[in-house]
Amino acid sequence: MSRDAVPLCVDLDGTLIHGDLLVETCVALLHKNPLYLFLxxxxxxxxxxxxxxxxxxxxLLNxxxxxxxxxxxxxxxDEKRDGRQIWLCTASNQRLAEAVALHLQLFNGVLAxxxxxxxxGKQKAEMLVAKFGNRAFDYCGNDHVDLYVWSVSRGGVVVNPHGNLEQRARQVTHVYRTFGSPEHHARAICALLRPHQWAKNVLLFVPMAAAHRVLDPIALGHAALGFLAFCLCASxxxxxxDMLDVEADRQHPRKALRPFASGVLPLTAGFALIPLLLLGTAGIAWLLPIQFGLALxxxxxxxxxYTLGVKQVVIVDVLFLAGLYTTRIIAGAAAVAVPLSLWLLLFSMFLFLSLALVKRFAELQVMQRQGKLEAAGRGYRLDDLALLESLGTGAGYMCVLVLALYINNPVVEMLYRRPEVLWGLCPLMLYWITRVWVVSHRGQMLDDPVMFALRDRASLVIGVLAAVVIYLAT
Known part of the structure; x- marks a missing residue:
């Protein structure tokens, strides 16, 4: 019997797709309603x-x-074109398997x-033997449980093998084709944690700097511990x-490359990473004042x-984003035990509200270029673009107004020897806010304006000039 005459049975989870439909559907169900966790x-x-x-x-999965x-x-x-029968044979539920088969238009039948x-495992092996006969079919799988099936198959195809799987499969059947893994997991895990986003946690050092305690080694050590705790918590x-947004991310041109969305990492990896990261966060927070722990x-x-649903509520989502940045400043003050400045909190809220609106504005522009009416997983529509731009520029200019009122406050004279020099910060902030929105209006803004600022040469120059102004005023 030629190989083309032997039916080829193909597994779904981890084989035909990078991932597991049971995990995908469970995560989607919990995203829909977290109370299903108890069911x-x-x-x-x-x-x-x-x-x-x-x-x-x-x-309902896409x-x-x-x-x-x-x-x-x-x-x-190619095998199908050569006349071979291809069967989808999976442990996933029949409803899901048939939907996948209907989409691909590739299979002669579905067993699920x-x-x-x-x-x-054994149940799949028994069903295939009953349908096709012992050693009368080939099987394509990816897991050690598939060894039961390969032991009764005529030939085997191994996909994404881990450990000694391929070697063990060769011991029970003739393996004539192997398909490798898409990427090393270590690199994918690093990308999943988004270490580049940790730069946002530098805000924890702002209260210490505002209190003129940057040379205090104890304060610096506490702020560094707080920074590390926030990095682990944020990750x-x-x-x-990324677990909950996996389906929406797959519809986004850039986010589709994320480890979960692309299938480089299985969603099950998230169930191990999250508790480990939170355990590390709690351990570090234990070393700092209780006020810091409460802020964290x-x-x-x-x-x-925000992750479980607020990000889908128009306007409330950007207020939450601004609040998250401001919470970092509150935590930074708690870590080094310095009093909070209401001026600093007001400045932070307006500034980061403007940047949060930039983020939504940029996402909508991406959807506009794709010809979509609204952003997947968000509550904004294309006709909100003009409104977001107006609200964002207004919030940005409000933060400059707060800065001007602060500089004019008599308290500033107690903190700076030459407070009048601080007025140089206002034109710098006006230029930067305006530049950010001009770049956004032209469709050149990244999804994250904070990361844009860290990579943009003009923004870095303005940051250096602002530091010089503050130094001269001190």
Whole structure:
């Protein structure tokens, strides 16, 4: 019997797609309503097949956006063109498997888990033998549980092998094709944590600098510990955000390259990373004043609320973003035990409200270039562009007004020897705010204006000039 005459049975999870549909649907269900978390264990008590059925009946996935293994798909299409029968054989629920098959238009048939049978391991091997006969089919899989199937198959295709999987598969069947993993996990985990975003946590050093304690080694050490705690905490939220936003990210031209959205990392990695990051955060916070811990807890709750749904509420989302930046300043003051300046808090709220509006404005521009009416996962529409621009520039100029009122305050004379020099900050801030919005209006702004500022030469020059002005005033 030629190889073309032997049906090829293809697994779905981890093979045809980078990821697991059960995990994907569970995450989508929790994103829809976090209270389902209490139902998942109850469904699992009735068996894994029952769990899959209950979840699949409540979730609608965009199957076209799933992270398919493109190289494998092309090879399967070639095999199909040569006249070979291709069957989708998966432990995923029948509803989901049939939807994937309908989208791909590649398979001669679908074998999948029912509401009572979990088609995995021995059960899958027995079903395939019953349908095609012993050693009368080839099987394409990716996991050690697939060894049961390969042991009764005529030949095997191994996808994304880990450890000694390929070696063990060769011991039970003839492996004639192997498809490798897309990328090293270590690099993907680093990208998932977004270390470049940690630059935002430099705001924790601002209260210490404003209190003229930058040369105090104890204050500097406490601020550094606070910085590290916020970095770990923020990364835990980035991981959670990417897990919950995975479907919306797959519809975004740049975010589709993120580790979860692209399938480079399985969503299960997030369930391990999040508690580890939070444990490290709590350990560092324990070394700092309790006020810092309370500010950090508030920051985490705000980011959690933002991730779980606030980011979809128009205007409230940008207020939350501005509040998150301001919370960093509050935490920085608590870490080094300096009093909070209301002027600094007002300046921060207006400045970061403007930058949050820049972020939404830039996202809408991307959607506009793609011909979409609204941003996926957000509440904004294209006809909001002019409004966002107006609100953002107004908030930016308000922060300059707050700065001017602060400089005119008699308290400033107690902190600076030459307070009149500080007026040089106002034209610098006016220029920078205006430049940010001009760049945004021209469609040249990155999704994150803070990261833009850190890479933009003009912004860096303005930052240096501002530091010189403050030094001359001190």
């Amino acid at each position: 998942l264990p109850w469904w699992l008590l009735h068996g894994k097949a029952h769990l899959k059925a209950q979840v699949a009946s409540r979730v 199957h076209a956006a799933l992270p398919f293994h493109r190289e494998l798909l092309q090879w399967l299409a 888990s029912t509401d009572t049978l979990n088609l995995s 835990s939220v980035y991981v959670l955000n 807890a508030g920051y985490y709750l705000l980011t959690l609320a």
